Amino acid sequence: MRFRGESVLITGGSGDLGGRIAAQLMAEGADVTVLDRQAPAQPGVRFVPCDLSTPEGADAAAAELAKLPCDRLIHLAGILYFGPAEAEPLAQLERTLNINLLAPMRLSQAVVPAMRKRGRGQIAFVGSIFGSINFAHFASYSSSKAGLRAYSQALRRELAGTGVDITYVAPRAVKTGFNSGKVLEFAALTKMNMDPPGPVARRIVDAVAARRGDVYLGFPESLFVRVNAIAPRLVDRALAASDRKVAALFD
Numbered sequence: 001m002r003f004r005g006e007s008v009l010i011t012g013g014s015g016d017l018g019g020r021i022a023a024q025l026m027a028e029g030a031d032v033t034v035l036d037r038q039a040p041a042q043p044g045v046r047f048v049p050c051d052l053s054t055p056e057g058a059d060a061a062a063a064e065l066a067k068l069p070c071d072r073l074i075h076l077a078g079i080l081y082f083g084p085a086e087a088e089p090l091a092q093l094e095r096t097l098n099i100n101l102l103a104p105m106r107l108s109q110a111v112v113p114a115m116r117k118r119g120r121g122q123i124a125f126v127g128s129i130f131g132s133i134n135f136a137h138f139a140s141y142s143s144s145k146a147g148l149r150a151y152s153q154a155l156r157r158e159l160a161g162t163g164v165d166i167t168y169v170a171p172r173a174v175k176t177g178f179n180s181g182k183v184l185e186f187a188a189l190t191k192m193n194m195d196p197p198g199p200v201a202r203r204i205v206d207a208v209a210a211r212r213g214d215v216y217l218g219f220p221e222s223l224f225v226r227v228n229a230i231a232p233r234l235v236d237r238a239l240a241a242s243d244r245k246v247a248a249l250f251d
Helices: 016-027 055-065 090-118 139-158 181-190 197-209 221-230 232-250
Strands: 007-011 031-036 046-049 072-075 121-126 164-170 214-216
Touching: 007 016, 007 090, 016 031, 016 197, 031 055, 046 055, 055 090, 072 090, 072 197, 090 121, 090 139, 090 164, 121 139, 121 197, 139 164, 139 214, 164 197, 181 232, 214 221, 221 232
Parallel strands: 007 031, 007 072, 031 046, 072 121, 121 164, 164 214
Antiparallel strands: none
16 A cells, blocks of 8 residues: 555546556555546546646636646646648647647646755656657657656756655556657557556656656667757668658658
């Protein structure tokens, strides 16, 4: 019962992955609040409806969060655009950045003051391997997740010594309804590894329970993260053939 008596808030907790995370947290004693557009399926979960796709929606959700007890906040909500960067509509680009990056920043602002005052707390950001290995045709998604990774690191350094822990977990692709038909075509064409949501949910919960720092899930992707950081041109060459195949999906 690693979360006994704790109040845990999770954005995007009604989806395939989020629902599993919420269920495990409850099974381990947490009082769980889900912030999402749709109500969660799990009974006993507190639900705060919200729309994080606009700055106004994120601000309204932040105001609600400030009223709730929060020992740990997990940022999971996200959306994905897959296609040529120049073809992404402005409205979709704004939604991607608002949900994936701006909302976690704004909601973190809402809970940090109380955590800092208590001298304890945790904020966990669920990013993506795509935030460290920036794939062609996932430009806005990769950029938003890279920004989330950077924000988590900066916030960790800012809050050092306050008792507030910052965790960043980056899964590789997960087999959920999050993926469109085109994304599944991409996965088949490039032989991309995709993990079932159950084990990924457990590893995210484990990382949160252990208050770990940066956690990258999946091999060899976790190794490629390190290679891309020091020798990105090697990764360019490794991905070039796959990128050319994927481009044909949009001809």
